[in-house]
Amino acid sequence: MCLWMQSSFSTRASACISDNNQKEISTHTFNFMMIGLPLLAVFLPAAATVQGRLLIEASRDFPLGSEVENLALRPSGSVLATVYTSPPQGIYEVAPHQNSTPKLLYTFTNTTGACGITASPTEPDVFFVMTGNFSFDTLSPAPGSYAIHRLSFDKKCGDKPIVKKIAALGAIAQPNGITSVPKSSYLLIADSVGGFVYRFDTLTLQLTTYFDHPLLKPLPGPIRFGVNGVKLSRGYMYFSNTNQQIVARIKATGREETVPLTGNPETVATSTPVDDFIVNDLNGDVYLAEQDPINGIGLVSKNAYGSVPVTIASGPPLLGPTAAIWAKCAVGKTLLVSVTGGFEQFVTKNFTGGGKVVVVHLE
Ligand SMILES: *[C@@H]1O[C@H](CO)[C@@H](O)[C@H](O)[C@H]1NC(C)=O
Numbered sequence: 001m002c003l004w005m006q007s008s009f010s011t012r013a014s015a016c017i018s019d020n021n022q023k024e025i026s027t028h029t030f031n032f033m034m035i036g037l038p039l040l041a042v043f044l045p046a047a048a049t050v051q052g053r054l055l056i057e058a059s060r061d062f063p064l065g066s067e068v069e070n071l072a073l074r075p076s077g078s079v080l081a082t083v084y085t086s087p088p089q090g091i092y093e094v095a096p097h098q099n100s101t102p103k104l105l106y107t108f109t110n111t112t113g114a115c116g117i118t119a120s121p122t123e124p125d126v127f128f129v130m131t132g133n134f135s136f137d138t139l140s141p142a143p144g145s146y147a148i149h150r151l152s153f154d155k156k157c158g159d160k161p162i163v164k165k166i167a168a169l170g171a172i173a174q175p176n177g178i179t180s181v182p183k184s185s186y187l188l189i190a191d192s193v194g195g196f197v198y199r200f201d202t203l204t205l206q207l208t209t210y211f212d213h214p215l216l217k218p219l220p221g222p223i224r225f226g227v228n229g230v231k232l233s234r235g236y237m238y239f240s241n242t243n244q245q246i247v248a249r250i251k252a253t254g255r256e257e258t259v260p261l262t263g264n265p266e267t268v269a270t271s272t273p274v275d276d277f278i279v280n281d282l283n284g285d286v287y288l289a290e291q292d293p294i295n296g297i298g299l300v301s302k303n304a305y306g307s308v309p310v311t312i313a314s315g316p317p318l319l320g321p322t323a324a325i326w327a328k329c330a331v332g333k334t335l336l337v338s339v340t341g342g343f344e345q346f347v348t349k350n351f352t353g354g355g356k357v358v359v360v361h362l363e
Pocket residue numbers: 110111112132133142143144145
């Protein structure tokens with residue numbers, strides 16, 4: 001049975017959006033929010049570039065209490081967002097523009113939430129998503145509750161998602177960031193509690209330790225969050241470590257025959273309350289989702305590796321950002337950011353601001 005009809009909300013994103021079109025969209029999107037400048041600045045001629053001025057757009061709120069955790073891009077340009085809290089956990093689809101409404105596409109059984117999601121390395125419009133029981137009371141995972149699923153879309157059936165569990169991830173204490181390895185059947189998965197990066201083969205379902213290093217480990221304490229995000233870019237594996245407040249990178253392709261990797265990572269960012277992050281594949285700049293007390297986006301440009309990120313946007317609507325990806329055809333230009341609306345809500349249970357998907361136009 002077809003539960004979900006083809007939605008019209010992503011029609012604008014059906015083709016690559018050129019620079020000119022983006023400007024046009026921006027100027028026709030009223031009611032946007034600006035950080036650090038008067039509204040008039042957006043209406044400057046397209047040729048004018050103004051440093052430190054960003055156009056920020058936000059979707060409508062997810063249901064109150066949603067911990068929006070991770071994002072992946074569909075070929076249409078719309079966004080799949082995972083929600084890690086119940087109710088209603090699962091996969092939402094959000095059009096990447098101001099005031100779009102998050103639509104619940106799928107809810108998983110036998111779990112309290114969906115966390116990491118990544119596009120298949122080989123098949124278009126196919127995704128891998130992890131689920132598991134994470135307690136926002138104790139900020140810790142339920143051992144043995146995690147699993148990985150394959151999500152595809154049935155065009156004949158009004159774009160209904162078809163979801164199949166492919167494996168339990170019982171060996172991983174807390175799966176967090178996930179990224180696909182181009183030209184392979186591999187995914188890399190960060191384990192925040194164990195402090196490892198694993199490699200999962202989506203064909204053989206084999207799980208291998210891919211990297212093990214002190215910079216991946218959590219620190220002792222009540223909230224143990226080591227390696228969080230993991231990305232492949234420019235011949236390196238980049239990773240963030242929330243407890244150690246760093247981003248680092250090590251030479252890697254993801255396709256090595258002999259693993260675990262050996263060697264020492266190079267520090268990319270320090271003293272950062274980092275969650276997940278994204279690399280600009282074209283120039284090596286790194287954009288970080290920075291939690292409290294920054295609640296915004298940090299930037300470490302390629303020539304500043306090893307330093308504290310520069311905050312380029314913060315405050316509402318970027319409260320409690322969890323991850324960032326590039327918008328369609330917009331590497332280096334447009335970030336899509338998942339935000340929780342403020343992380344303290346999951347501790348106090350006083351839910352005042354909903355999660356969102358936020359579009360940050362960098363130019
Ligand atoms: C995870 O949560 C689901 C839904 O509440 C529950 O049915 C399941 O028993 C839990 N699994 C574990 C291992 O805690």
